[in-house]
Amino acid sequence: MDSKELQEEFTYYNYLDNEKWKLNLPSYEKISSEVVSDLPKVSVIIANYNNAPYLEKMLDSLVNQTIGLEKLQLLFIDDKSTDTSVEIVHQYLKKYESIEIYQLTKNTGGAHGPRNVGILNARGEFLVFLDADDWYDENALQYMSGTLEKSGDDMGFFGVVQSVNGKLSLKSKAYYFDGNKIGRAIQELPSAFYEWLGPQGIMVKRSLIEDNNLHFPCQKVADDVTFFYEAMRFSKNITQGKKLTTYLNRDDNNVGLSKTINRDFMVSWLRALAYINQTFPDDISKEKFLARRLEWLVYNFGLRRDVGYKFSLKRIRDFKISIDKYLGELKFDPTIYFRTGARKTVWKYLLIEDYRGVIRFNRWHSLRHIIKKYLGIMRREENQYFYPVLNSNIPKISINxxxxxxxxxxxxxxxxxxxxxxxxxxxxxxxxxxxxxxxxxxxxxxxxxxxxxxxxxxxxxxxxxxxxxxxxxxxxxxxxxxxxxxxxx
Structure with missing residues (x-):
């Protein structure tokens, strides 16, 4: 894709630094608690569409924050839900202060629309973006805002856990494995830091957003990662806090995520990467960011079979053509940051456009994985284990x-x-x-x-x-x- 075509896409999806994103937002009806703060410390922006089963847990975590409701602005932006979401929040609004409901008059088709409405109506010194099905530790907002006040940085990253049917596991490890940090230059961040740039556990100064006209591009996926990476670039230095702040909901009864990983998902991510690639100078931060996201796409579209874009020769070819279309020839080798040999192997096949090679490797590697998982069969060579070798023509892959x-x-x-x-x-x-x-x-x-x-x-x-x-x-x-x-x- 030539530069003019890319610019047209960036314009259409509201990537660019102009005022178009504000003009394209829908109107809304607003209802507020009887008491709201004119100058809250923290604005919490909650984008919602049909999340009624999760709202009480999320709202309870907010109204019980140790920072106190008088220091909060809770913006619940509803993307024209068809369930009882607004009714549930309205009950809290009648009982508690600091809650504002923004009910959009038409559905925007993604979290980007409600989040942008939230940005335009936020009054807090600090902003956070909370998904409607996630929730906070009760001390989260006190800890996050207090830490940023002391550091003076414009952006902070804090501890997140993932909850799957009540079982908790660590998320965003690089945010806190190094301990508390202030004034940490983004060029010094490890590549693992870029594995997770969703809204959970991140706080940003409102001045950083307003001064740089930051907003969420108008697409269903990759809008949040694009937003937060741009914020990092303008912030230049960040704060890290190792305490738990946020619970990420991934319960089985939540909306299935794998089927949303389809062709639109793939193209949207590559468009986002193209925008970042063209907007920011070549440096180590951009290199690590692009590599980590590419590795994730290689995993989803080169190795996985359980996603919404059916595994086939057509998918593999389309994936490589789309990479070339949006990113062209990269100036660095992204595989130096890849975590597994399987992903490195798929990338090598893609570079030489051996699409059938990807198909063969995927078939054999999937079988190897099953044999290892259920039969425990592996091959050991000195101080290293490998997946079972089933075909000498297929590269052997070490187990990390x-x-x-x-x-x-x-x-x-x-x-x-x-x-x-x-x-x-x-x-x-x-x-x-x-x-x-x-x-x-x-x-x-x-x-x-x-x-x-x-x-x-x-x-x-x-x-x-x-x-x-x-x-x-x-x-x-x-x-x-x-x-x-x-x-x-």
Whole structure:
């Protein structure tokens, strides 16, 4: 695609730094609590469409914030829902202060519309964007705003956990694995930081948004990541806080995500990457950002079979043609940031336009994965494990890490590590409270063995044991149950 065509798309989808995005927003009807603050500390922008089952949990987390409702502006922007969403919020509005309902007169087709309405009506010194099915820790907004006030930075990133049917797991690891940081230059951020740039756990100064005319482009996906990456570029330095602030809802009864990963999803993401690529100078931050998002697209459209764009030769060819159309020839090798050999292999096939090679590799690798997962069959070569080799013509793919408990010696658990990466440390983590995590002391005793001071009387129903490697990747320790029991002492 030539530059003129790209500019036309950027204009159509309201990417550009002009006033068009404001003019294209729908009108709305506004209802407010009896008491609202003229100068709130934090504005919470909530885009909603048919999220009635989740609203009470979300709203309860807001009205009980330790910062106090008098310091908040809660903007609930409804994208013309057809369920009882507005009625539910209205009950809270009658009972609590600081709530404002903006009911759009027509549906905008995505979160971008309501979020942009929220930006135009926000009065707080700081802004956060909360998805209507997620919720906050009760101290989140006090902690986030207080941390940014002290740091003086325009943008902060804080701890997020993912909730799947009540089971919690860490999200956005790079936001807090390094501990608390202020004034951290975005050019120094690790590539893992760019794995997650959704709205959860991020706070931004309103002045940063207004001074740079920041807004969400008019498309269903990639609008939030584009917005927050642009904010990072203008902020130049960020604050990180390691405390838990936000719960990301991924329950089974929530709207299925995999089928929304379709062709429109693919093109929208590539358009967003093209905009970032053209807007900002070539540097390490942009390189890492583009690589991480490309790796994610390679995973979804080169390896996955369970998405809304049917796996086929047509899909693979279309994916590569679309990459070329929007990004052209990259000036760097993105695979240096890819996390797995399978994704690197698919990219290599795409570069030489061997689409049938991708099909063959996908078929064999999918079978390898099943054999490994359900039969436990792997191939070991010295201190590295590989997926089962089923066809000598298909590249062998290493398993990033296996960590196996093999013995108990003098009260220490002996762990064997097989990896192509770099081990950082061992960690114990509370399953119910993933942010309750602590390093475990260890000593290397051979090329692959470590003696680890794991407490032997812990309940495995409550705790997991992990190896952290390559900076931010993690692997659970296998067979630990043979040596640990709540009744062992």
């Amino acid at each position: 890490m296996r960590a196996i408990a093999v013995n108990l010696v003098d009260g220490q658990v002996v762990i064997q590590i097989y990896t192509n990466g770099i081990l950082n440390y061992f960690e114990i983590r509370n399953k119910l409270h993933p942010f309750d995590r602590n390093k475990i002391s260890s000593k290397k005793s051979s090329l692959i063995e470590y003696k680890v001071d794991i407490p032997l009387d812990l309940d495995l129903e409550m705790y997991d044991f992990w190896v952290i490697y390559n900076g931010y990747q993690e692997q659970k320790i296998e067979r630990i149950e043979k040596f640990i029991s709540k009744n062992s002492l």
